[in-house]
Amino acid sequence: MPDCPKTRRFLLRALLSVLFIGLFTHCSENSDKLQQIRKDGVLRVLTRNGATTYYESQGAPAGFEYQLARAFADHLGVKLEMIPVVGLDEVFTGLAEGSADIAAAGLSITPERQETLVFGPSYLSIKQFIIYNRDLNEPISSAADLIGKQIRVLGNTAHVNVLKELKQEYPNLTWAESRDFETIDLLEQLADGQIDATIINSSEFYANRAFYPSFRIGFSAGKPRKLAWAIQATHGNAGLTKAIADFFKIVTDNGKLARLIERHFTFNERRTFISTQTFLQLKEERLPEVKGMIEQVAIEYDLDWRLLAAISYQESHWDAEARSPTGVRGMMMLTRATAEELNVDNRLDPMQSLRGGARYYKKLLSRLPSGIEPSDRSWFALAAYNIGLGHVEDARVITEANGGNPNLWNDVRERLPLLRQRKWYKPTRYGYARGDEAARYVRNIRDYYSLLTWDELNRYRVPPPRIAADYLPAEFNRGFDAM
Structure with a gap:
């Protein structure tokens, strides 16, 4: 060229x-x-x-x-x-x-x-914890203590590598791997005694620890991992x-x-779900300031003011400026989406919040299946207020599959915790939910309601530790002692 x-x-x-x-x-x-x-x-x-x-x-x-x-x-x-x-x-x-x-x-x-x-x-940055159930097992403090134990971990995870490294020093170490499990499945097996130990990330341990108080950290293994x-x-x-x-x-x-x-x-060792002492103290300090508003809204929405007071205490401890880690705010702790749906433009306004919460509760009541008796409808609606109506319906489906009555609160309450187990929530429409929290949420409100009722009936006597169901209106009686 x-x-x-x-x-x-x-x-x-x-x-x-x-x-x-x-x-x-x-x-x-x-x-x-x-x-x-x-x-x-x-x-x-x-x-x-x-x-x-x-x-x-x-x-x-x-x-x-x-x-x-x-x-x-x-x-x-x-x-x-x-x-x-x-x-x-x-x-x-x-x-x-x-x-x-x-x-x-x-x-x-x-x-x-x-x-x-x-x-x-x-x-x-997380650590990898070997954990065990102190109520069912002897303490586990070293890899040697794992020999002969039933151990299960999630497959295809760094936890498997941890065990492989330990096995080099302890050849008799054995374990099972599950590739279609989630962490909650392992925790439930550990709680039920099906396994003796498992490995989970430190973040998962602290996020779930409140639900498994008997679980203990045996030791940390492997190098810290970054998520x-x-x-x-x-x-x-x-x-x-x-x-x-x-x-x-x-x-x-x-x-x-x-x-x-x-x-x-961040886990708080002193966190509790219900404290009667705190309730009685705040009943004297805060309730008088908001009682008039609660009574007015209760009249507007045809509710027992003591029920509305119990719900608002459970939600916010009667704090109009309360805020949760998930972003719900106000006296009735409404999500932003729920507030918009209910035409609440200021969640920190106590009257708007109370009215919004009352409307939401009544709306949930109206959407419950007609087969649920009036005596149980309040409990179903409260559970839905906490985790959503879809999850409550999932629990009703699980209840029926277990031979229970999906229209009875006591039957459904017993199955709500199953929404934390993959084998139960996987086929459901709405999936994982903290069903045990919902059951506890309803029980707390019933306890607060009973304390307020006792106070109304006998102001000058110290309430007993447990209030008899006879003091509750008829619609709140069913199944109270069974909770």
Whole structure:
């Protein structure tokens, strides 16, 4: 080929065109996923049902991973779609198949996972606890104590690697792995005595400890792990990876991440669900200030004022400015979505909050199946106020499948805790829920109601530890002593 200036210029232009096209294509691929998310207006997030990740509470989504994912969706200016799955295998499969954009599921960063996944910045460092049930087992304080024990862990997790490392020093160590379990399944097996020990992340231990007071940490094993969000390792995800990194820098710098961690994973040993002494004290200190408002709203909505007072105490301790870790606020602790539905524009206004809560309670009452007797309807409505009507209906389905009567509160109350067990909540429509909290919530309100009733009937006598059901109106009598 003759070497002339015109030929060289032609070749140079051709080479630059190829480079430009390649560079443009590479940049386009790198930003495709983020652009698509913004174009669709939806961020799809794979997660797992659980106390540390995602669940529904009071009819609204909750959980640490949900709160963080919602903040990221807001940061991008798009809506959030949470996609709950069961087990880590489904999380990784979903990412590989492109059914979601990211996975926010309490995933620890491991070299094996980094071969196919890209992790965002770590948001939490966790330890791996070997735990046991002190009521059923001898203390476990070292790996040697695990020999001969029934041990089960989640498959495809770093916990398996911990046991493999321990087995090098203790060859007789054995265990079982379950790939279709969730942490709550292991906790339930440990509580029932089906296994002697298991391994869970420290974050999961503290988030669930209040529900399993007999569980103890034997020892911590393996190296601390870092949790992070994961996305599939493809060229088209570079823009999304950077957006995640930018977001975590923002929430770290402004303290939002630290506040979320404190709310969800800090355990208070002295936390209790019901304190009669505190109730009696606040009944004297706070109730007189709000009693007039409670009585007025009760008249407006044809309710017993003592019931409305008991609900508002359970929700906020009669604190008009109360706020929960999940963002519900006010005297009746309404979610923002519920407040909008009820036309409550200021959740911190006690009258608006009381009226909104009363309307919501009456609405739940009206939506209950007609087969539920009037004597039980209040308890079902209160449970729905706490975890949502959908979860209550799931519990009724489970109750019927167990041979119980789905229209009797006592039968359903006994099955509500099953909503924490994967084998029971997996087939349901609404999934995981803290059903035991709902049962306790209703019982607390009944106790507060009985104390208020006793105070009305006999102001000058100290209430006994337990108030007889005879002091309650007829509609509150059924099943009281059985709770």
